[in-house]
Amino acid sequence: xxxxxxxxxxxxxxxxxxxxxxxxxxxxxxxxxxxxxxxxxxxxxxxxxxxxxxxxxxxxxxxxxxxxxxxxxxxxxxxxxxxxxxxxxxxxxxxxxxxxxxxxxxxxxxxxxxxxxxxxxxxxxxxxxxxxxxxxxxxxxxxxxxxxxxxxxxxxxxxxxxxxxxxxxxxxxxxxxxxxxxxxxxxxxxxxxxxxxxxxxxxxxxxxxxxxxxxxxxxxxxxxxxxxxxxxxxxxxxxxxxxxxxxxxxxxxxxxxxxxxxxxxxxxxxxxxxxxxxxxxxxxxxxxxxxxxxxxxxxxxxxxxxxxxxxxxxxxxxxxxxxxxxxxxxxxxxxxxxxxxxxxxxxxxxxxxxxxxxx
Amino acid sequence: xxxxxxxxxxxxxxxxxxxxxxxxxxxxxxxxxxxxxxxxxxxxxxxxxxxxxxxxxxxxxxxxxxxxxxxxxxxxxxxxxxxxxxxxxxxxxxxxxxxxxxxxxxxxxxxxxxxxxxxxxxxxxxxxxxxxxxxxxxxxxxxxxxxxxxxxxxxxxxxxxxxxxxxxxxxxxxxxxxxxxxxxxxxxxxxxxxxxxxxxxxxxxxxxxxxxxxxxxxxxxxxxxxxxxxxxxxxxxxxxxxxxxxxxxxxxxxxxxxxxxxxxxxxxxxxxxxxxxxxxxxxxxxxxxxxxxxxxxxxxxxxxxxxxxxxxxxxxxxxxxxxxxxxxxxxxxxxxxxxxxxxxxxxxxxxxxxx
Numbered sequence: 001x002x003x004x005x006x007x008x009x010x011x012x013x014x015x016x017x018x019x020x021x022x023x024x025x026x027x028x029x030x031x032x033x034x035x036x037x038x039x040x041x042x043x044x045x046x047x048x049x050x051x052x053x054x055x056x057x058x059x060x061x062x063x064x065x066x067x068x069x070x071x072x073x074x075x076x077x078x079x080x081x082x083x084x085x086x087x088x089x090x091x092x093x094x095x096x097x098x099x100x101x102x103x104x105x106x107x108x109x110x111x112x113x114x115x116x117x118x119x120x121x122x123x124x125x126x127x128x129x130x131x132x133x134x135x136x137x138x139x140x141x142x143x144x145x146x147x148x149x150x151x152x153x154x155x156x157x158x159x160x161x162x163x164x165x166x167x168x169x170x171x172x173x174x175x176x177x178x179x180x181x182x183x184x185x186x187x188x189x190x191x192x193x194x195x196x197x198x199x200x201x202x203x204x205x206x207x208x209x210x211x212x213x214x215x216x217x218x219x220x221x222x223x224x225x226x227x228x229x230x231x232x233x234x235x236x237x238x239x240x241x242x243x244x245x246x247x248x249x250x251x252x253x254x255x256x257x258x259x260x261x262x263x264x265x266x267x268x269x270x271x272x273x274x275x276x277x278x279x280x281x282x283x284x285x286x287x288x289x290x291x292x293x294x295x296x297x298x299x300x301x302x303x304x305x306x307x308x309x310x311x312x313x314x315x316x317x318x319x320x321x322x323x324x325x326x327x328x329x330x331x332x333x334x335x336x337x338x339x340x341x342x343x344x345x346x347x348x349x350x351x352x353x354x355x356x357x358x359x
Numbered sequence: 360x361x362x363x364x365x366x367x368x369x370x371x372x373x374x375x376x377x378x379x380x381x382x383x384x385x386x387x388x389x390x391x392x393x394x395x396x397x398x399x400x401x402x403x404x405x406x407x408x409x410x411x412x413x414x415x416x417x418x419x420x421x422x423x424x425x426x427x428x429x430x431x432x433x434x435x436x437x438x439x440x441x442x443x444x445x446x447x448x449x450x451x452x453x454x455x456x457x458x459x460x461x462x463x464x465x466x467x468x469x470x471x472x473x474x475x476x477x478x479x480x481x482x483x484x485x486x487x488x489x490x491x492x493x494x495x496x497x498x499x500x501x502x503x504x505x506x507x508x509x510x511x512x513x514x515x516x517x518x519x520x521x522x523x524x525x526x527x528x529x530x531x532x533x534x535x536x537x538x539x540x541x542x543x544x545x546x547x548x549x550x551x552x553x554x555x556x557x558x559x560x561x562x563x564x565x566x567x568x569x570x571x572x573x574x575x576x577x578x579x580x581x582x583x584x585x586x587x588x589x590x591x592x593x594x595x596x597x598x599x600x601x602x603x604x605x606x607x608x609x610x611x612x613x614x615x616x617x618x619x620x621x622x623x624x625x626x627x628x629x630x631x632x633x634x635x636x637x638x639x640x641x642x643x644x645x646x647x648x649x650x651x652x653x654x655x656x657x658x659x660x661x662x663x664x665x666x667x668x669x670x671x672x673x674x675x676x677x678x679x680x681x682x683x684x685x686x687x688x689x690x691x692x693x694x695x696x697x698x699x700x701x702x703x704x705x706x707x708x709x710x711x712x713x714x
Contacts, residue, residue, distance in 0.1 A: 025540075254506075254527055254548065260574035260593065261484060261507035261526045266464060301639050307369075307391050307673055307694055324394050 016055065280320045287314040360670065360701040363409035368398050370692030372423045372621070372677040378431035380683035381405065382412070383690055385698050386436055388420030397421035399436055401448060404700060415446045415453055425469040428476035433493065437466030437481050445493055461489060461498050468510045474518035482511035488523055488533070502533050502543055509576045516585035524590050528552050528572035532602060549605040551575055551590055551598060570594060577621045583629035589646075591619030591634055599646050599662075610646045610662035620676050627686035631665070633703065635675030641668040641691045643703045666706035671695050 290311050294302055302308060310326075313319045319328050368387035376382035381404035389395030397420040401413040420439035427433035432448040433456070441462035444455035464484035471479040478499060482488045484507045490500040507526035514520035519535040532547035552572045575592035581599075587609070591597045595615040598608035617637035625631040630649035635641045647661040673694035681688035687702040 254529055254550070255572055258506070259526060259528070259572060261509075266485070301669075301672055305639075305673055310391070321394050324396075326390050326394060 280317065283321060284315050284317055287311040291315060360699055360705075361404065361409050362700075363400075363402055363411075363698040365398070365400055365692075365696045365698060367696070368400075369673070369694040369696055370677055370698060371421060373690045373692040373698060374424055374426055374434075374677075374679050375681050375690065376426050376431065377428055377682060378426075380681070383409075383679075383698065383700075384424045384426060384434050385692055386421040386424040386677070387692075387696075388422070388439070391694050392420040392422065392439065395420065397436075397438060399424060399434065399446060400698075401434070402698065409698065409700065413448055415455070417444065417455075418442075420465075422465060422467050423469045425471045425479055427479075427493065428471050428473060429493075435469050435471070435479055435481075435491075435493075437462075437469045437483075439465045441466060441483060441485070443469070443481050443489075443491065457493060457496075459491060459496070459498065461501075462487065467508065468512075470512045470521075472513045472518055473515045474513075480511050480513060480521055482508035482523055484508070486525075488521065490521075500535070502545075504531055507574075509574070510578050512578065512580055514580050514585065515582055516580070522578065522580065522588060524551070524575035524578045524592070526574045528575055528592070530575070530578065530588070530590060530600065530605075547602060547605060549600060549602070551592070551600075551608075553607040570596070574618075576618060577634075579622055579624050579632070581624045581629065582626050584648075589622055589624065589632055591615075591622045591636075593618040595619060595636070595638075597622060597632070597634055597644065612644045612646065612662050612664065614642055614644075614664040614667075615640070620674060621678050623678050623680055625680050625686070626682050627680070631703075633678050633680065633689055633691075635678045635691055635693070637674045639669070639671050639673060639675055639693070641671065641675045641678055641689075642666070643668075643707060666703060666708065668699075668701065668703075668706045670699060670701075671697065 291308065294308065310319070314321075317329055319326050321327075363385075365385060365387045368389055369391045370385055370387050371392060372386040374384050376384065383400075383402040383404065385400040385402060386397070387400060388397045397417040399415040399417070399421055400411065401415075403410050403412045417436070417438055418440060419442070421436045422439060424434055424436045427435065427445075430447075432450075433445055434448070435443060435445050437443055440460075441464055442458060442460040443462070443466055444459075445457035447456045450456060462481065462483040462485050466481050466483045468482045469479060470481075478490050478492050480488055480490050482504075486503060486505045486508060488502040488504060488508060488511045489498040490502070491498050502521065502523075504523055504525050505527075506529075508523050509525065511521060511523040514522065521533045521535070523531045523533075525531065528551045530547070530549040530551060531545055532549070533544040534546045535544055537544050537546060550572070552570045571594070573592050573594040575590050577592070578588055578590040581587035581589070586602045587599055588602065589597055589599045595613070595617055597612035597615075597619055599610045599612075601609050615634065615636040615638050619634050619636045622632055622634040625633070628649065630645045630647065631643065632646070633641060633643050643665040645663060645665055647663065668691070671691065671693035675691055675693045677690075677692040679690050681690070681700075685702065687704045688700065689703055690698060690700045692698045
């Protein structure tokens with residue numbers, strides 16, 4: 001990675017890499033990417049020859065791109081949101097369209113939902129298959145997410161850019177660096193092209209690429225917070241929340257710790273749990289917890305509540321659940337009402353749901 | 360206020376029929392749904408009060424019900440043993456005409472497709488949402504959520520968009536038109552525990568903290584603005600979200616003292632919603648986005664509570680708006696075994712509505 005950053009024309013080299021990034025939705029496999037020293041391109045692709053003369057001209061400053069370049073997004077991302085960019089953007093957009101950077105030409109002005117896959121498809125041969133292996137399947141849904149949130153967003157902040165950051169949280173590697181560039185790009189609309197931030201972002205990505213994903217988001221968050229003039233603290237913090245959610249998008253749970261009903265295992269899956277949790281003691285304990293949680297409430301309604309009275313009786317072992325009925329144990333406070341044969345395990349779940357009263 | 364007592368059974372959900380303007384379906388369970396069987400009540404609203412038209416008994420508790428949008432006599436229920444049943448009022452017997460048993464745990468929500476009307480969805484504690492057709496003997500599709508899914512709903516504006524809220528404090532939006540890749544039609548995963556923007560502040564100076572994740576128990580789509588939905592859960596706060604900008608809620612409605620169990624947007628007014636809670640009250644809210652309706656008042660703007668109905672003596676678990684006639688009528692049910700049909704304007708301050 002670091003070797004790609006040397007030299008005075010650093011940002012332009014990075015631009016070249018931007019234009020070749022894989023933005024397809026067919027990112028179905030998660031495989032660790034090849035080491036960064038190999039660079040972003042594994043093979044030039046069919047359009048390599050076509051691009052070079054235009055790029056040379058561009059570097060020489062002869063393409064009509066100078067006026068718009070400082071503030072614009074890169075063409076690879078131009079497919080994301082076009083509607084909110086009026087005026088000068090349209091000019092460079094058509095300029096890039098004329099370039100042979102990707103084929104088919106990016107499809108602008110797409111309605112958000114259905115054709116979103118079409119506009120992502122950069123079927124440019126060899127490198128595409130290589131990256132298709134590297135990207136996770138998450139990218140698929142996440143890209144759709146980006147489009148949904150990005151298409152109608154007319155803020156200068158270019159939320160699709162921050163939306164892109166969702167991708168690396170799961171796939172890491174190349175996409176992570178791409179997102180770091182994107183995050184750095186967020187400042188572009190307001191300021192001139194900031195090479196330092198670019199370089200900083202690259203360094204950060206290189207350092208933290210192998211670190212845990214949590215640390216990475218925190219690191220970037222702190223960088224972004226301190227370096228941006230317009231503090232976007234809420235957005236960044238919210239990004240972390242969204243990023244962490246997306247990170248586990250197809251995983252088991254988006255939260256570190258399951259809460260509430262997720263903490264209760266399915267009794268059918270593990271018979272041992274059934275034994276323990278359906279014992280009258282566990283039930284009484286649960287009822288006691290519930291009563292404790294509403295103990296502070298002195299309202300008449302809660303004092304007279306039949307349900308809480310039942311909970312009291314369960315806690316005090318006056319009644320208990322047997323099979324599908326509630327039966328009195330020693331005292332004659334029998335609240336049994338159900339007589340139909342039923343699976344008694346429902347009792348546990350209902351009581352747990354009741355715990356949610358004042359969590 | 361009209362009242363009906365579902366003696367011995369505690370209410371879990373109430374739904375107005377989409378075909379007949381005086382018919383209700385009430386999902387109830389014995390012993391507060393902890394153990395025992397369930398019963399589906401079909402009630403009629405008459406000039407003499409609420410009468411019982413029919414009832415169906417089930418082996419296990421019924422937690423939610425949904426009227427068929429195609430057949431005015433059919434109604435689906437979700438049960439505590441994981442089964443989904445379809446009942447027909449015009450049939451002779453008291454048994455279901457269809458019984459599907461694919462969920463492995465309690466079915467907490469049922470929702471009918473409002474556009475093409477040929478499918479309905481159920482969600483369950485087993486972490487999945489299943490799509491059914493009344494004619495098919497098995498489910499059409501299973502959408503995994505990996506978390507206890509308390510509520511699912513079809514968007515009233517699209518036949519392909521299904522939303523759900525789960526115990527892990529997230530909203531999931533599924534679009535069935537997307538290809539069924541490994542993401543299983545999931546197009547958005549929105550964390551509910553964000554902070555609403557404070558009006559008049561800039562991000563730099565005022566950063567409200569993110570709230571803690573808490574189980575989300577209910578949600579509903581706005582019937583007029585197709586990207587707005589509201590959620591309510593254990594932290595007692597009702598949040599409205601715009602799915603185009605899912606970073607934070609549009610509005611926060613505070614007022615309930617305990618968890619919010621059920622909520623429903625009004626089919627008549629784009630800014631009004633009603634909620635039932637574990638604090639035994641049913642509250643009416645405006646999210647402050649409309650002018651000239653219940654939400655308008657010269658001095659008060661913004662999201663706020665419009666009124667609170669305290670007649671229930673146990674947790675209020677089901678609410679629904681009447682689709683026909685006067686726009687303020689609602690039905691609510693509770694663990695106190697009563698179904699109440701009342702007009703929200705009776706609990707709202709007089710100046711809160713209409714000129």
